[in-house]
Amino acid sequence: MITKGRLEAFSDAVIAIIITIMVLELKVPHDASVEALKPLIPIFISYILSFIYIGIYWNNHHHMLHAAKSVNGRVLWANMHLLFWLSMIPFVTAWMGENHFEMWPVVFYGIVLILNSIAYYILAQTLVKHHGKDSLIATAVGHDRKGKVSTALYAVGIGLAFVNAWIGIAVYTVVAIIWLIPDTRIERVLVEGEKH
Amino acid sequence: MITKGRLEAFSDAVIAIIITIMVLELKVPHDASVEALKPLIPIFISYILSFIYIGIYWNNHHHMLHAAKSVNGRVLWANMHLLFWLSMIPFVTAWMGENHFEMWPVVFYGIVLILNSIAYYILAQTLVKHHGKDSLIATAVGHDRKGKVSTALYAVGIGLAFVNAWIGIAVYTVVAIIWLIPDTRIERVLVEGEKH
Amino acid sequence: MITKGRLEAFSDAVIAIIITIMVLELKVPHDASVEALKPLIPIFISYILSFIYIGIYWNNHHHMLHAAKSVNGRVLWANMHLLFWLSMIPFVTAWMGENHFEMWPVVFYGIVLILNSIAYYILAQTLVKHHGKDSLIATAVGHDRKGKVSTALYAVGIGLAFVNAWIGIAVYTVVAIIWLIPDTRIERVLVEGEKH
Amino acid sequence: MITKGRLEAFSDAVIAIIITIMVLELKVPHDASVEALKPLIPIFISYILSFIYIGIYWNNHHHMLHAAKSVNGRVLWANMHLLFWLSMIPFVTAWMGENHFEMWPVVFYGIVLILNSIAYYILAQTLVKHHGKDSLIATAVGHDRKGKVSTALYAVGIGLAFVNAWIGIAVYTVVAIIWLIPDTRIERVLVEGEKH
Numbered sequence: 001m002i003t004k005g006r007l008e009a010f011s012d013a014v015i016a017i018i019i020t021i022m023v024l025e026l027k028v029p030h031d032a033s034v035e036a037l038k039p040l041i042p043i044f045i046s047y048i049l050s051f052i053y054i055g056i057y058w059n060n061h062h063h064m065l066h067a068a069k070s071v072n073g074r075v076l077w078a079n080m081h082l083l084f085w086l087s088m089i090p091f092v093t094a095w096m097g098e099n100h101f102e103m104w105p106v107v108f109y110g111i112v113l114i115l116n117s118i119a120y121y122i123l124a125q126t127l128v129k130h131h132g133k134d135s136l137i138a139t140a141v142g143h144d145r146k147g148k149v150s151t152a153l154y155a156v157g158i159g160l161a162f163v164n165a166w167i168g169i170a171v172y173t174v175v176a177i178i179w180l181i182p183d184t185r186i187e188r189v190l191v192e193g194e195k196h
Numbered sequence: 197m198i199t200k201g202r203l204e205a206f207s208d209a210v211i212a213i214i215i216t217i218m219v220l221e222l223k224v225p226h227d228a229s230v231e232a233l234k235p236l237i238p239i240f241i242s243y244i245l246s247f248i249y250i251g252i253y254w255n256n257h258h259h260m261l262h263a264a265k266s267v268n269g270r271v272l273w274a275n276m277h278l279l280f281w282l283s284m285i286p287f288v289t290a291w292m293g294e295n296h297f298e299m300w301p302v303v304f305y306g307i308v309l310i311l312n313s314i315a316y317y318i319l320a321q322t323l324v325k326h327h328g329k330d331s332l333i334a335t336a337v338g339h340d341r342k343g344k345v346s347t348a349l350y351a352v353g354i355g356l357a358f359v360n361a362w363i364g365i366a367v368y369t370v371v372a373i374i375w376l377i378p379d380t381r382i383e384r385v386l387v388e389g390e391k392h
Numbered sequence: 393m394i395t396k397g398r399l400e401a402f403s404d405a406v407i408a409i410i411i412t413i414m415v416l417e418l419k420v421p422h423d424a425s426v427e428a429l430k431p432l433i434p435i436f437i438s439y440i441l442s443f444i445y446i447g448i449y450w451n452n453h454h455h456m457l458h459a460a461k462s463v464n465g466r467v468l469w470a471n472m473h474l475l476f477w478l479s480m481i482p483f484v485t486a487w488m489g490e491n492h493f494e495m496w497p498v499v500f501y502g503i504v505l506i507l508n509s510i511a512y513y514i515l516a517q518t519l520v521k522h523h524g525k526d527s528l529i530a531t532a533v534g535h536d537r538k539g540k541v542s543t544a545l546y547a548v549g550i551g552l553a554f555v556n557a558w559i560g561i562a563v564y565t566v567v568a569i570i571w572l573i574p575d576t577r578i579e580r581v582l583v584e585g586e587k588h
Numbered sequence: 589m590i591t592k593g594r595l596e597a598f599s600d601a602v603i604a605i606i607i608t609i610m611v612l613e614l615k616v617p618h619d620a621s622v623e624a625l626k627p628l629i630p631i632f633i634s635y636i637l638s639f640i641y642i643g644i645y646w647n648n649h650h651h652m653l654h655a656a657k658s659v660n661g662r663v664l665w666a667n668m669h670l671l672f673w674l675s676m677i678p679f680v681t682a683w684m685g686e687n688h689f690e691m692w693p694v695v696f697y698g699i700v701l702i703l704n705s706i707a708y709y710i711l712a713q714t715l716v717k718h719h720g721k722d723s724l725i726a727t728a729v730g731h732d733r734k735g736k737v738s739t740a741l742y743a744v745g746i747g748l749a750f751v752n753a754w755i756g757i758a759v760y761t762v763v764a765i766i767w768l769i770p771d772t773r774i775e776r777v778l779v780e781g782e783k784h
């Protein structure tokens with residue numbers, strides 16, 4: 001009954017706004033010197049990291065829903081739940097950037113990343129349940145090893161952030177890089193699925 | 197003459213912006229301690245409540261327009277009217293959150309919820325009038341018992357907020373939960389409608 | 393070469409953002425009393441007026457592009473020009489609201505309305521030129537008496553605002569009401585056009 | 589696997605937000621006098637320049653993707669990269685406007701323009717690589733003389749900004765005008781391509 005197209009359009013709009021409002025945290029300096037930009041460097045770095053993360057989520061969301069044939073009420077709310085945690089990213093990004101990657105902001109950044117990965121996992125499982133275990137999407141989502149490894153790495157990153165916040169950031173960055181490496185799994189399954 | 201698709205797209209964009217700008221009220225603390233997050237807890241809670249409410253409206257709006265065959269000028273303005281009151285939600289949400297759920301903000305939050313439910317009712321009736329009493333949408337909207345009960349409960353919540361603001365919040369939360377429980381009515385009617 | 397659909401989608405998104413960011417000017421009071429809302433009343437009133445105006449522009453834009461068969465580079469830039477002046481509405485709205493409808497803000501509000509009506513006229517003429525004088529859109533746009541009357545009324549409103557700002561506001565409100573009264577002209581022409 | 593349509597829709601939404609949030613930098617004066625608008629004039633001018641630039645990017649993006657038949661993961665990330673640098677435009681625009689076109693902000697404005705033109709070039713090349721050297725898009729993008737000239741002119745503008753910031757602005761404006769002059773190249777190639 002709920003059309004997949006409108007769910008995608010709504011998610012796209014929300015994700016587009018989330019990714020763009022982060023730039024509002026780059027407060028314009030009143031001074032015209034190069035030095036005036038210096039305090040913005042950590043905010044800029046945290047912006048880049050979050051921009052990549054939200055890009056990854058948009059990309060994965062895009063792929064997953066492409067493999068879906070339809071959606072239902074549960075999928076819709078699982079999707080809203082994911083959008084909710086994505087909407088927390090600008091907040092922790094700004095908090096982390098403004099406080100120059102101190103411990104607690106880095107820890108909370110990791111917590112929000114974990115909550116996002118859990119929300120994504122719930123959405124994936126809801127979609128699989130809706131389509132059945134033998135569906136294209138079930139094969140495409142698979143065991144989601146990459147997702148589980150990410151969640152574990154976020155936890156490691158949070159733990160290590162208590163030792164040194166920069167190690168935490170390094171771990172989060174590694175996860176982002178893992179996702180940037182093209183994931184041919186879903187693509188392969190879909191191509192095969194379309195052959196039949 | 198007015199296409200349903202563009203009305204949906206515009207509504208989606210406005211609702212997506214409304215749901216996302218609320219997060220801008222979570223002002224980033226300048227302090228990196230966990231304690232710095234404490235004052236944000238009420239704002240966060242009010243954000244969750246409003247996020248769910250706007251999600252419910254988007255969901256219902258989606259369903260209702262799915263059952264519509266076309267729209268006219270009156271529908272368009274009834275829709276704008278609903279979007280107007282939805283756009284008031286971020287304001288009352290922030291006011292309520294920043295003032296730790298004091299009486300007046302909670303009362304006004306309820307008033308905005310009532311105005312939204314009335315605006316939704318007007319939109320539904322305008323759509324029914326446009327499609328005729330024997331139309332699919334007329335059957336789908338039906339007597340809208342759930343909508344009327346919600347409106348009544350908001351009024352009760354407002355009244356009780358004068359006694360204790362938290363009771364008001366509790367009532368608003370109950371209404372949200374009622375809506376989160378899947379409403380199979382419209383879906384059933386539509387499925388039957390498509391059989392013919 | 394330029395698709396009408398993407399032009400519509402982009403315009404919808406920009407207009408949706410414009411209509412929604414206005415609400416950010418309703419600064420949340422730090423006080424939880426009803427009195428704290430009082431200074432927001434003029435901002436709220438100016439928000440309603442502008443919400444209706446942007447709704448009217450979206451509605452008319454929607455209708456006009458529905459009658460268009462295609463767009464070209466000139467149309468695209470005429471459309472950007474209109475979006476530019478629409479994007480000025482939140483600024484003059486907030487300036488007028490915050491200064492309790494004093495003379496200069498009311499005058500500038502009128503100037504922005506005039507510039508918008510001119511931009512809309514240019515867009516209409518560009519579309520007519522692109523489709524030819526015997527096209528459906530040429531008949532639909534026609535002499536655009538309503539548009540010309542509006543532009544004249546804005547000028548009158550600006551002039552009268554120098555005498556008394558509230559008279560200016562009254563004139564702007566009259567124009568909004570004129571547009572809210574359903575304009576069956578374009579609809580009629582389109583219906584007849586589709587008969588052939 | 590990745591649909592072109594959703595990439596376009598997401599890009600449109602992000603660009604629409606970028607072009608619109610710039611207006612939030614036009615801080616509403618608390619004073620109702622005409623003089624209160626004076627300090628906003630440089631911000632207004634920088635807004636116009638950036639509005640045109642983002643309009644040009646949207647227009648070119650639109651054209652280029654229209655010529656594309658499909659997209660892949662690399663295209664998606666090349667597109668995200670472009671959106672990232674576009675999202676920096678509101679920041680440098682506001683910095684330049686608020687500091688009345690002083691040297692460093694004008695230099696950084698130019699740097700962001702260069703980074704955008706490089707990002708656009710990368711996106712174009714990624715699309716060409718994806719479609720093959722004999723594809724419609726390869727012919728349409730061609731040697732991209734205009735793009736290369738622009739990039740060179742930005743560098744010249746940056747250099748001259750160190751002498752006098754206004755000369756830098758003049759050069760950036762010239763580039764904008766070059767792009768506003770309709771580029772019939774892609775359109776011609778596409779029309780010919782569709783003939784076959």
